[in-house]
Structures are given as structure tokens and as C-alpha cells.
Amino acid sequence: MIKLSANETVAPARLDVTFAALADPTRRAILARLAGGEASVMELAEPFAMTQPAISKHLKVLERAGLVSRGRDAQRRPCRLEARPLRDATEWLEGYRRFWSESFERLDGLIDELKSMEERDMTASDEEPGDRP
Amino acid sequence: MIKLSANETVAPARLDVTFAALADPTRRAILARLAGGEASVMELAEPFAMTQPAISKHLKVLERAGLVSRGRDAQRRPCRLEARPLRDATEWLEGYRRFWSESFERLDGLIDELKSMEERDMTASDEEPGDRP
DNA sequence: CCCATATATTTCCAAACAGTTATATAACCA
DNA sequence: TGGTTATATAACTGTTTGGAAATATATGGG
Numbered sequence: 228m229i230k231l232s233a234n235e236t237v238a239p240a241r242l243d244v245t246f247a248a249l250a251d252p253t254r255r256a257i258l259a260r261l262a263g264g265e266a267s268v269m270e271l272a273e274p275f276a277m278t279q280p281a282i283s284k285h286l287k288v289l290e291r292a293g294l295v296s297r298g299r300d301a302q303r304r305p306c307r308l309e310a311r312p313l314r315d316a317t318e319w320l321e322g323y324r325r326f327w328s329e330s331f332e333r334l335d336g337l338i339d340e341l342k343s344m345e346e347r348d349m350t351a352s353d354e355e356p357g358d359r360p
Numbered sequence: 361m362i363k364l365s366a367n368e369t370v371a372p373a374r375l376d377v378t379f380a381a382l383a384d385p386t387r388r389a390i391l392a393r394l395a396g397g398e399a400s401v402m403e404l405a406e407p408f409a410m411t412q413p414a415i416s417k418h419l420k421v422l423e424r425a426g427l428v429s430r431g432r433d434a435q436r437r438p439c440r441l442e443a444r445p446l447r448d449a450t451e452w453l454e455g456y457r458r459f460w461s462e463s464f465e466r467l468d469g470l471i472d473e474l475k476s477m478e479e480r481d482m483t484a485s486d487e488e489p490g491d492r493p
Numbered sequence: 494c495c496c497a498t499a500t501a502t503t504t505c506c507a508a509a510c511a512g513t514t515a516t517a518t519a520a521c522c523a
Numbered sequence: 524t525g526g527t528t529a530t531a532t533a534a535c536t537g538t539t540t541g542g543a544a545a546t547a548t549a550t551g552g553g
Contacts, residue, residue, distance in 0.1 A: 242383075242385075243383055250380035251511090255372070279531095280513080280514085280531075280532080281513080287531090301529085302520045302530070303530085304529080313456045313459065317453045317454070317457070326446070327447040328447075384541085386541095401501095402499065402500085410541095411544080413500090413542085420501090435497095436499065
């Protein structure tokens with residue numbers, strides 16, 4: 228099993244907003260776009276058949292979820308990907324890896340070993356009862 | 361980068377319902393409970409300050425998302441965890457690993473190598489433009 | 494058959510959501 | 524200053540969601 232110590236858990240409310248933010252294809256596409264670098268609201272809105280205020284709303288959702296941060300460049304408010312909540316979500320999902328990974332034992336062993344090599348800076352927080360398998 | 365071939369992508373609509381299902385703490389707690397084995401609706405409802413129909417609704421959401429399947433045991437409808445959508449969600453998130461994993465290169469190399477050892481049986485499907493970073 | 498148990502369905506409500514249009518703010522430029 | 528561009532906010536609308544309450548269905552046991 229992947230061992231996640233107490234201070235590596237994520238507040239359930241944050242997972243709520245993270246998963247909710249990811250549950251929309253427009254927002255996932257925005258994240259995908261931002262994975263290629265910063266972009267302005269206009270640039271982000273361009274591929275979509277949607278008005279600019281709608282995109283601004285989506286960005287606010289992403290911002291509230293901590294998935295996007297914004298700067299200031301003249302009248303532009305460039306958006307940047309903030310992947311930290313994605314890591315938290317991934318780690319929550321990793322708790323279920325054994326249910327679908329056939330070579331879970333080996334894979335987990337290696338991931339676990341490598342995890343310990345990374346420096347981690349997670350904030351401690353509580354978890355609803357049994358939110359971890 | 362983690363290489364995901366075309367037939368390993370997941371239909372965006374499925375990610376929609378998967379992430380939406382995961383965006384609720386009650387449903388995540390139900391999944392956590394099912395990670396310990398099958399359970400009836402009554403057993404699942406017991407820890408919550410919520411009526412049985414509410415739990416049945418949550419189960420229907422999880423079922424529509426493919427996260428839960430159900431059997432029949434007399435008047436009980438035991439629920440079982442189906443982790444396949446969790447794998448799909450995890451794999452989508454893996455596409456962003458390089459944005460938060462410091463030792464991404466090494467870790468990715470190993471995961472990728474191990475991935476190729478697992479037998480995969482994914483259905484081919486399209487993806488919205490740019491839904492992958 | 495009647496009854497109890499387990500679960501599902503229906504109806505209703507309030508809140509949240511995703512989108513629109515119209516308007517406001519903010520920063521630059523001439 | 525006034526105009527233009529970029530973005531945000533407001534007000535409105537239709538749809539979805541999470542929950543309660545009541546009722547219906549299904550299964551097994553006397």
C-alpha cells in the first residue's frame with residue numbers, strides 16, 4: 228500500500244472543489260491549454276463557442292479551486308496553471324490503485340521508494356471518517 | 361512524458377461523470393467503505409445523518425459513473441467497488457504529473473516501464489480538442 | 494396469504510450551476 | 524481628455540443537484 232502519513236492527507240472540502248472543477252470539459256480544456264504556458268482570458272476563450280463572461284466564470288471556479296493563479300500584464304490578467312490540487316487529487320486516487328493495478332505490489336513499491344526521495348511540503352489537515360480506503 | 365496511446369484515452373463525457381461523482385464527500389466515503397468489501401445500502405447508509413433514499417440517490421450517481429456495481433442477495437442489493445473509472449481519472453491526472461512532481465523524469469520512466477508490463481484493455485474513444493496537456 | 498425487511502421511485506423544495514445579455518471597471522494610447 | 528481593449532460584475536433564466544418525506548416495489552418468511 229502507498230503509505231500516506233497524516234500530514235499528507237488533503238482536506239475533503241478541497242477535494243470537493245477540485246473534483247467539481249475538473250468535472251467540466253471546458254475547464255479541463257482550459258487547464259490543458261495552460262499546461263502549454265500562460266494565457267490571457269481572451270486567448271483562453273477563443274477556442275470555445277461561449278461568451279467571455281462564461282469563460283471568466285469558469286476561471287473563477289478554477290481559481291477558487293486553486294488550479295489557476297493570475298497575474299497582471301497591462302489590461303491582461305494572464306492565467307497560470309497551479310497543479311498542486313491535481314497532485315492532491317492524484318494522491319487520493321492512488322489510494323485505490325490496488326483495485327485496478329495488476330502489478331500493484333511492484334509498482335507501489337517503486338513509487339513509494341521514489342516518493343521518499345522527493346521533498347514534500349504538504350499542509351496537515353483533517354479528513355472525513357473513512358474518506359481513505 | 362507519460363505516453364498514452366490513442367486507444368488509452370478516455371471519453372471526456374466519462375471523465376465528466378467520474379469527477380462529478382467524486383466531488384461529493386458522501387460518495388467518496390461510500391467508495392472508501394466499499395474498498396473494504398461489498399456492502400448493502402443499509403450498511404452504507406448507517407454512518408450518515410441522511411435518509412435511505414438520499415443514499416440510494418448517491419449510489420445511483422456512483423452506478424451511472426461506473427464506480428459501483430450491484431448484485432442481488434435476497435432483498436439486498438450489495439454494492440461493489442468498480443475502480444476502472446478511478447484508473448481513467450488517475451491516468452488523466454498523470455498527464456499533469458510533470459507540473460508538480462520534482463523527480464518526474466525518473467518516476468515517469470519507471471511508471472511508464474511498468475505500465476507496459478500490465479495488460480491493458482481500454483476502449484478507444486475520442487477526446488475533446490486539447491483535453492490532454 | 495400477510496407481514497416484515499430492503500431498496501427504489503416519486504414529488505417537492507432550495508440552492509447551486511452554466512449560460513446569456515448588458516453594464517461596469519481598469520489599464521493603456523492618442 | 525476620450526477612445527479602445529481586456530476583464531469583471533450584475534441580473535436574469537433554465538437546468539441540475541442534494542436532500543426530505545411519502546409511497547411503491549420486491550423478496551423472503553411465517
